[in-house]
Amino acid sequence: MSFSDNKLTVRSPADLVTAVPYLLGFRPSDGSIVVIAIRDRRVVFAARSDLPAPDAPASDLLDLVANLVPVVRRQQPITDLMIVGYGDADRLDPALHAVGEAFTAGGMTVRDLLRVTGTRIFNLTCDNPACCPPQGTPFDPTASLVAVQATAAGLVALPDRAAVAAxxxxxxxxxxxxxxxxxxxxxxxxxxxxxxxxxxxxxxxxxxxxxxxxxxxxxxxxxxxxxxxxxxxxxxxxxxxxxxxxxxxxxxxxxxxxxxxxxxxxxxxxxxxxxxxxxxxxxxxxxxxxxxxxxxxxxxxxxxxxxxxxxxxxxxxxxxxxxxxxxxxxxxxxx
Structure with missing residues (x-):
């Protein structure tokens, strides 16, 4: 999989997670969800949103999804989606499943639901322990070829949204x-x-x-x-x-x-x-x-x-x- 302008090549979930900050321009914080639209193995669009607070009513998540689905659908033609969430399992897993189900119901194919917790990636749509161990897959974004490619291409990932505003x-x-x-x-x-x-x-x-x-x-x-x-x-x-x-x-x-x-x-x-x-x-x-x-x-x-x-x-x-x-x-x- 590659970016639409061929700057980065993504070959694994770890590569994709490493690439997300360069797609957005900053590193997502816990409680973020990122929907990545793919067309013929090329990333063509990425949308990020903050999940509702843990004690928010369920309708807040439904409202978020109701806004996200048409935004992503406008990027058609799309062959599939990758959805990445950041934070702990108790908060993220139900939200990721709900978001994935909403996009599936909207006629779009969700390839993977990924949760990033600390320095580990969990694939919620894969139950094969050989490639998706229950304890997650460790990743080091600084050692990734994607990070090297991004630096060479002049892409920057700021630490957070506050750094963008600064x-x-x-x-x-x-x-x-x-x-x-x-x-x-x-x-x-x-x-x-x-x-x-x-x-x-x-x-x-x-x-x-x-x-x-x-x-x-x-x-x-x-x-x-x-x-x-x-x-x-x-x-x-x-x-x-x-x-x-x-x-x-x-x-x-x-x-x-x-x-x-x-x-x-x-x-x-x-x-x-x-x-x-x-x-x-x-x-x-x-x-x-x-x-x-x-x-x-x-x-x-x-x-x-x-x-x-x-x-x-x-x-x-x-x-x-x-x-x-x-x-x-x-x-x-x-x-």
Whole structure:
């Protein structure tokens, strides 16, 4: 079995478990469940969710499954599924069986149900002790060929979701003070520009986006004044849409928008956070994309592009479908 872009080859349950953090971008914590969709021996999709708390009503698990099944079904054609849960047997085994039964009832083939407890893997669908011993199969992800392949391919698995969020967490202290002063100056500058002509902001915004991306690609860090000016002008839908068009789906631009989001004044976070979300999604990093979209909506719950992006992520749509669907929405003057 291999990834759809041929970066990793998976030959065993231990390989698959080692690969999961690279699929997600972070290591799942106990209480997580991951559904991996496979098409002709290639991994094409992975969805992760937190299981309900141990004392939660049974209906909570049913609700989770009711959301997961249609998301995975949209990835058709799918030949089979692998489902991996993390945690102890008492909590995970009943949940894994329930999730597997739901996907089977939905017409999909579940190849294996795997539980990861500590450094052991338990296969709940195999009763052959020769390959699936009752005490589990030990695995060491650091010694796996998959980990070597992932490192060579430039894939990263952060320790947890908190480490993903830290990539675009707001700067504080002196860095925050500097951005605040720069943003005040940028507001005054924009007022003067607007007084000189109604299209000045759009032209300045286009130039700011081009200059900022060019500087970053050349290895130069933006100054506080440049970040403040860029984020202020990104409030204009036309400027933000140009940024969408000019941003490329590679790690350099993910890093760029993460840094701009970190340094932006709170009120100006939605646009760069949404650009970060879209860029991460186009790079295959669904976890970062979802968290960045949530960050945008924390600041402005009415920010339409971030809301549409989050809905698309939750629905399991590919970036191409989202971009087609939002081609007209992105330029709406009401946003």
């Amino acid at each position: 990539r675009f967490a707001p700067v504080d202290g002196a860095a925050r003070d500097g951005i605040r002063r720069a943003t005040t100056a940028a507001v005054a500058r924009l007022k003067s520009l607007n007084a000189a002509g109604s299209t000045g902001g759009d032209e300045a915004g286009a130039q700011a986006v081009r200059d900022a991306l060019r500087q970053h690609d050349a290895g130069k860090r933006l100054t506080d004044d440049e970040v403040a000016w860029l984020t202020l002008l990104l409030k204009r839908p036309s400027v933000r849409d140009l940024a969408v068009a000019l941003t490329q789906p590679h790690d350099r631009h993910v890093t760029f928008w993460a840094e701009v989001t970190r340094r932006a004044e709170e009120a100006l976070v939605p646009a760069p956070a949404t650009l970060l979300a879209l860029t991460a999604w186009r790079c295959g990093d669904g976890a970062l994309a979802a968290m960045a979209a949530d960050r945008a909506l924390q600041v402005d719950p009415t920010y339409q592009l971030a809301d549409l992006l989050r809905q698309a992520l939750h629905a399991g749509l590919p970036p191409s479908a989202f971009e087609r669907a939002t081609a007209t929405v992105r330029t709406s003057p009401s946003e």
